[in-house]
Amino acid sequence: MKKSQLSSYVVLFLLTLSFSVSRASVLSSILDITPGSSSEDLLGCLLSNSNNITSTSQLLFTPANSSFLPVWQASVQNTKFLKPSTPKPSVIVTPVEETLVQTTLHCAKKHGYELRIRSGGHDFEGLSYSSDVPFVMLDFTNMRAIDVDVANRTTWVQAGAALGALYYAISQKTDTLYFPAGLCPTVNIGGYIGGGGYGNLLRKYGTAADNVVDVRFIDVNGKILDRKSMGEDLFWAIRGGGASSFGIVLAWKLNTSVTVTVLHQKSNHISTSLGTLEAYHMHNDLAYVLARIITAEVISKQLNTEFNKMKFDDDLAHLQSILALPCRKS
Numbered sequence: 001m002k003k004s005q006l007s008s009y010v011v012l013f014l015l016t017l018s019f020s021v022s023r024a025s026v027l028s029s030i031l032d033i034t035p036g037s038s039s040e041d042l043l044g045c046l047l048s049n050s051n052n053i054t055s056t057s058q059l060l061f062t063p064a065n066s067s068f069l070p071v072w073q074a075s076v077q078n079t080k081f082l083k084p085s086t087p088k089p090s091v092i093v094t095p096v097e098e099t100l101v102q103t104t105l106h107c108a109k110k111h112g113y114e115l116r117i118r119s120g121g122h123d124f125e126g127l128s129y130s131s132d133v134p135f136v137m138l139d140f141t142n143m144r145a146i147d148v149d150v151a152n153r154t155t156w157v158q159a160g161a162a163l164g165a166l167y168y169a170i171s172q173k174t175d176t177l178y179f180p181a182g183l184c185p186t187v188n189i190g191g192y193i194g195g196g197g198y199g200n201l202l203r204k205y206g207t208a209a210d211n212v213v214d215v216r217f218i219d220v221n222g223k224i225l226d227r228k229s230m231g232e233d234l235f236w237a238i239r240g241g242g243a244s245s246f247g248i249v250l251a252w253k254l255n256t257s258v259t260v261t262v263l264h265q266k267s268n269h270i271s272t273s274l275g276t277l278e279a280y281h282m283h284n285d286l287a288y289v290l291a292r293i294i295t296a297e298v299i300s301k302q303l304n305t306e307f308n309k310m311k312f313d314d315d316l317a318h319l320q321s322i323l324a325l326p327c328r329k330s
């Protein structure tokens with residue numbers, strides 16, 4: 001959409017707003033859905049609720065925007081949905097902070113749009129980026145911070161972070177801690193834990209969901225909750241019951257207490273310039289391999305290229321063939 005068009009929507013919306021009631025009652029009517037609203041109303045709502053219209057408008061994509069399709073396609077992992085007939089969102093919102101997530105929920109409800117939440121786009125049925133009814137896609141691609149607290153052995157990770165990025169962030173801070181999750185590095189923590197999350201250390205440490213200690217979560221009324229304020233029942237349900245059935249996960253706090261022995265070694269089928277880390281877990285006197293995780297530079301290169309759209313280097317095809325192994329679709 002052109003900037004001038006965008007501004008006229010804003011002006012229109014502001015005019016409408018000046019005739020409407022106070023913001024408090026706008027918020028209190030959050031549950032009222034007005035069917036038949038156009039995407040202009042939706043955009044106006046998103047922009048008028050932001051404190052910086054210039055920066056917020058750069059986070060919104062409509063089909064008129066030339067970046068719309070690349071942004072939508074970026075994490076469509078099931079290639080059968082990469083076709084023109086797949087229903088696309090009316091607006092894609094890519095927040096960099098929590099307030100815009102709340103605003104998106106508020107505006108989608110107010111204007112009668114369904115909300116689809118996408119972290120890594122690995123949903124087998126494409127439910128995070130497609131729908132049969134008009135919808136807004138909330139894409140966590142810009143919210144992928146990872147904060148490893150080595151002393152407390154915990155890690156806060158935002159919904160849009162990939163498992164590979166999580167392993168890499170932990171490996172940058174310590175050689176001994178680990179989070180027991182899956183092998184495919186591009187699966188994102190947002191959807192993964194919502195589905196329970198099985199992985200290579202499952203038999204010893206349980207599912208990934210068993211190793212979550214706290215959460216930042218937005219409920220249907222737009223309220224931000226943590227484990228304490230939501231209570232144990234909801235905290236139990238969102239870890240396996242499909243988080244999007246209940247609300248929006250902003251971040252998980254993980255118990256990264258699991259200790260592993262990391263052996264640095266070169267593997268002969270990977271170019272030596274890259275190097276690999278292979279993590280083995282030693283169990284009593286029977287040393288058996290539980291995990292074989294290629295992390296460090298390999299993952300970081302993969303993630304950089306995948307998520308930051310940087311230029312592929314010569315090794316990429318080779319790297320991808322290695323990294324694709326645990327990501328193979330059955």
Ligand SMILES: Cc1cc2nc3c(=O)[nH]c(=O)nc-3n(C[C@H](O)[C@H](O)[C@H](O)COP(=O)(O)OP(=O)(O)OC[C@H]3O[C@@H](n4cnc5c(N)ncnc54)[C@H](O)[C@@H]3O)c2cc1C
Nearest residue numbers: 119120121122123128159182188190191192197198244249
């Ligand atoms: C190649 C491949 C390998 C896989 N390997 C494993 C594995 O080893 N172990 C395992 O347990 N699973 C595995 N899975 C399944 C995977 O964990 C699920 O598909 C998971 O839901 C993907 O999360 P995502 O964020 O990448 O996907 P998305 O498509 O973004 O999300 C999946 C679902 O979660 C919802 N969701 C996403 N983000 C949020 C959020 N922030 N708040 C609320 N709801 C949200 C979406 O709306 C959607 O319904 C694999 C899947 C693929 C395609």
Ligand SMILES: *[C@@H]1O[C@H](CO)[C@@H](O)[C@H](O)[C@H]1NC(C)=O
Nearest residue numbers: 051052053054055056057058
């Ligand atoms: C709003 O965002 C734009 C673009 O990011 C920035 O240049 C500008 O300084 C911001 N304005 C205010 C008032 O913060």
Ligand SMILES: *[C@@H]1O[C@H](CO)[C@@H](O)[C@H](O)[C@H]1NC(C)=O
Nearest residue numbers: 001002057058059065066067
């Ligand atoms: C599309 O979005 C990008 C990124 O926010 C922005 O820079 C660009 O101006 C938008 N294009 C149109 C046509 O609005």
Ligand SMILES: *[C@@H]1O[C@H](CO)[C@@H](O)[C@H](O)[C@H]1NC(C)=O
Nearest residue numbers: 148149150151152153154253
């Ligand atoms: C552990 O976490 C607590 C509470 O979040 C914090 O106050 C404390 O400083 C942390 N401890 C260390 C050693 O970082």
Ligand SMILES: *[C@@H]1O[C@H](CO)[C@@H](O)[C@H](O)[C@H]1NC(C)=O
Nearest residue numbers: 205211213255256257258259
């Ligand atoms: C974290 O995980 C370790 C290892 O499994 C376990 O001993 C510990 O009790 C867990 N801590 C919490 C707070 O769940």
